[in-house]
Amino acid sequence: MGVKAMIQDNTRCIGCRACMVACKEWNDLPADDTTFFSGAGYQNPKDLDDKNYTLITYSENVEHGEWVFGRQLCMHCTEPACVSACPTGALSKNELGSVDFTEWRCIGCRYCMQACPFLIPKFDYDSLFPKIHKCTFCADRVAADLTPACAQVCPTHAISFGERDEMLAEAKRRIASAPGSYVPEIYGADEVGGTNVFHLSAVPFADVGYETGLPKTPLPDLTDQTLRFVPRIFVTLVAFFSLVTWVVRRRMKRLGIEDDH
Amino acid sequence: MVAASAERSWPAAHWRAILVAIALVGLGYTIVRFAFGIGAIANINQAYPWGWWIGFGVLSMIAFGSTGFTMALIVDIFGVQRYAPLLKPAILIGLLFYTGYAIILMIELGRPWMGWLIFLSWSPTSALFEVAWCATLYTTCLFVEFGRVVTKHYGWMLIWKMLGWIYLPVVILGVSLSHIHQMSLGTLLTIVPLKVDPRWWSELLPPLFLVSAYSAGLAIITIEHVLTTHLTRRKPRLDLLAGLARGQVVLLSIYLVLRVADVAYRGVADAAFQLDWLSFSLWVEIVAGFLVPLVLFSLPEVRESRWGLLAAASLVAGGVLLNRLNVAVVSMEVKHWQTYFPSVGEVMTTLGVVAAGILVFAWAVRNLPIHSEPPLDDAEGAP
Numbered sequence: 296m297g298v299k300a301m302i303q304d305n306t307r308c309i310g311c312r313a314c315m316v317a318c319k320e321w322n323d324l325p326a327d328d329t330t331f332f333s334g335a336g337y338q339n340p341k342d343l344d345d346k347n348y349t350l351i352t353y354s355e356n357v358e359h360g361e362w363v364f365g366r367q368l369c370m371h372c373t374e375p376a377c378v379s380a381c382p383t384g385a386l387s388k389n390e391l392g393s394v395d396f397t398e399w400r401c402i403g404c405r406y407c408m409q410a411c412p413f414l415i416p417k418f419d420y421d422s423l424f425p426k427i428h429k430c431t432f433c434a435d436r437v438a439a440d441l442t443p444a445c446a447q448v449c450p451t452h453a454i455s456f457g458e459r460d461e462m463l464a465e466a467k468r469r470i471a472s473a474p475g476s477y478v479p480e481i482y483g484a485d486e487v488g489g490t491n492v493f494h495l496s497a498v499p500f501a502d503v504g505y506e507t508g509l510p511k512t513p514l515p516d517l518t519d520q521t522l523r524f525v526p527r528i529f530v531t532l533v534a535f536f537s538l539v540t541w542v543v544r545r546r547m548k549r550l551g552i553e554d555d556h
Numbered sequence: 557m558v559a560a561s562a563e564r565s566w567p568a569a570h571w572r573a574i575l576v577a578i579a580l581v582g583l584g585y586t587i588v589r590f591a592f593g594i595g596a597i598a599n600i601n602q603a604y605p606w607g608w609w610i611g612f613g614v615l616s617m618i619a620f621g622s623t624g625f626t627m628a629l630i631v632d633i634f635g636v637q638r639y640a641p642l643l644k645p646a647i648l649i650g651l652l653f654y655t656g657y658a659i660i661l662m663i664e665l666g667r668p669w670m671g672w673l674i675f676l677s678w679s680p681t682s683a684l685f686e687v688a689w690c691a692t693l694y695t696t697c698l699f700v701e702f703g704r705v706v707t708k709h710y711g712w713m714l715i716w717k718m719l720g721w722i723y724l725p726v727v728i729l730g731v732s733l734s735h736i737h738q739m740s741l742g743t744l745l746t747i748v749p750l751k752v753d754p755r756w757w758s759e760l761l762p763p764l765f766l767v768s769a770y771s772a773g774l775a776i777i778t779i780e781h782v783l784t785t786h787l788t789r790r791k792p793r794l795d796l797l798a799g800l801a802r803g804q805v806v807l808l809s810i811y812l813v814l815r816v817a818d819v820a821y822r823g824v825a826d827a828a829f830q831l832d833w834l835s836f837s838l839w840v841e842i843v844a845g846f847l848v849p850l851v852l853f854s855l856p857e858v859r860e861s862r863w864g865l866l867a868a869a870s871l872v873a874g875g876v877l878l879n880r881l882n883v884a885v886v887s888m889e890v891k892h893w894q895t896y897f898p899s900v901g902e903v904m905t906t907l908g909v910v911a912a913g914i915l916v917f918a919w920a921v922r923n924l925p926i927h928s929e930p931p932l933d934d935a936e937g938a939p
């Protein structure tokens with residue numbers, strides 16, 4: 296199987312949140328108490344958390360005079376910041392292109408939460424055995440030739456799932472065939488070097504609560520450009536300090552200076 | 557004789573009681589954390605996974621722990637033996653800060669019982685992996701370096717001799733490890749260019765962290781020397797502290813030039829003059845934490861006065877702390893409705909570790925040959 300991807304076509308979304316319910320059911324996540332929230336839109340709950348791996352965001356769009364919806368879920372980046380940040384390999388990329396979490400390897404450092412540009416990984420702070428929670432791309436379902444639970448359940452076919460090249464071509468086709476209905480941008484096609492979730496929207500993504508302005512190059516490059524040199528810097532430092540120590544000690548001996556501690 | 561008795565009874569009973577109380581409160585919160593989870597005592601949350609524990613307990617404590625490697629660099633590597641009197645306290649303080657950081661990390665990690673897995677993993681792309689390895693190896697080096705003091709004092713001459721053989725290689729290794737993990741602490745946050753505010757995010761974070769770590773180390777040594785000699789009524793080596801102060805002038809200048817050049821080069825100078833809380837935090841950090849001490853350290857009057865040196869060094873320590881908090885916590889851009897402020901539990905656990913560290917340090921000063929400065933005579937020492 297090749298790399299899989301998803302289209303999230305927000306123009307077709309009616310905000311029914313069936314995807315959120317299906318996600319909870321498949322992943323066996325508990326219900327939670329929520330309170331009214333009017334911060335950005337009126338979504339409920341207001342953010343992703345350890346009990347919600349996906350979220351439909353509600354924004355009131357004054358210009359359009361209507362509600363616009365967006366969706367949050369792990370983007371399954373092509374070169375994921377979270378995987379590169381994880382010190383123990385608890386997060387890893389699989390052959391389907393999605394990012395897996397291996398619970399027993401996690402040390403709970405939460406560097407992945409800090410590193411993810413889409414604010415996706417979440418943590419159950421109240422648990423005695425906490426761990427990272429995030430969308431799995433239903434890797435278990437996909438391995439069994441099913442589509443992810445959210446894609447399966449969506450009544451308006453706002454969510455499509457398939458081979459990455461096909462999904463990308465399909466997303467482009469939709470924009471080209473109805474230019475008036477979409478902003479001419481596929482969110483996720485080349486954000487942080489590309490992801491496996493392509494969002495389409497009728498209004499600018501910034502207005503629907505998406506993280507915009509992200510670099511088009513993979514984020515791990517930024518740490519790599521330093522970390523790559525660490526072994527070389529280390530060897531150089533050891534050599535340099537050894538040389539200095541040797542020269543200094545020789546001089547001290549010649550001058551008869553005692554090393555007195 | 558005055559000094560000897562002052563030393564024996566230091567710190568004074570009421571101070572000792574206060575420190576023990578703080579340490580016990582920290583221990584209490586730690587017990588609650590392990591009984592009921594991190595959420596029971598901490599305010600870190602889904603938007604702010606890193607808070608005070610990382611900003612103070614890890615990033616700042618490791619920077620403060622630079623005492624050990626900066627002094628070892630001066631005395632053992634460059635062979636400036638004049639500064640040898642400052643070396644033993646520097647190594648002990650470094651050791652205590654690194655141990656303290658490790659304790660706080662065990663409280664902070666969600667799954668500390670899996671921590672060992674880092675050492676069986678291979679994740680060279682992770683700055684945290686690099687920091688964990690180097691900081692742990694370096695702590696081992698500090699134990700070897702300080703082991704020389706302990707074994708000599710208790711007359712375990714064989715071990716002392718053996719540690720002597722490996723001493724210089726261990727110092728060289730330790731100083732090298734320190735350089736790279738102090739830099740890698742800066743690398744930690746370079747992976748999120750859009751989450752760290754542009755006033756702080758920079759590809760230069762690694763060298764900036766290294767230069768400010770040197771400054772932090774020298775500052776902590778200065779603070780320690782002024783306070784310990786005062787409290788145990790010994791004669792402070794102001795000549796040595798003045799030398800460190802001259803070093804600080806150079807280091808702080810390099811740091812400020814790098815910071816300003818970096819902000820200008822990245823074209824975010826406008827942001828620095830924006831009127832908001834982040835700019836306020838930025839300017840407090842730069843002015844009070846780096847610029848004012850730079851000016852103070854360059855004044856001969858300050859370099860000759862232990863209280864002047866103490867004030868300037870304290871400003872540097874505060875500046876480095878604020879810088880680490882700004883980079884890792886304050887400047888984080890998340891949704892505007894998401895907030896974080898350290899909880900009492902987060903602060904008390906770290907203060908508890910610091911208080912325990914001070915008690916251990918005081919014990920060591922009383923019982924081990926950490927300080928060798930001569931006692932003040934009566935006339936001079938009368939408070």
Ligand code: SF4
Nearest residue numbers: 369370372375377411
């Ligand atoms: S969206 Fe975040 S959590 Fe998902 S793969 Fe990308 S970096 Fe990792």
Ligand code: SF4
Nearest residue numbers: 381401402404405407
């Ligand atoms: S919290 Fe767990 S999954 Fe995330 S970076 Fe740390 S060890 Fe890896």
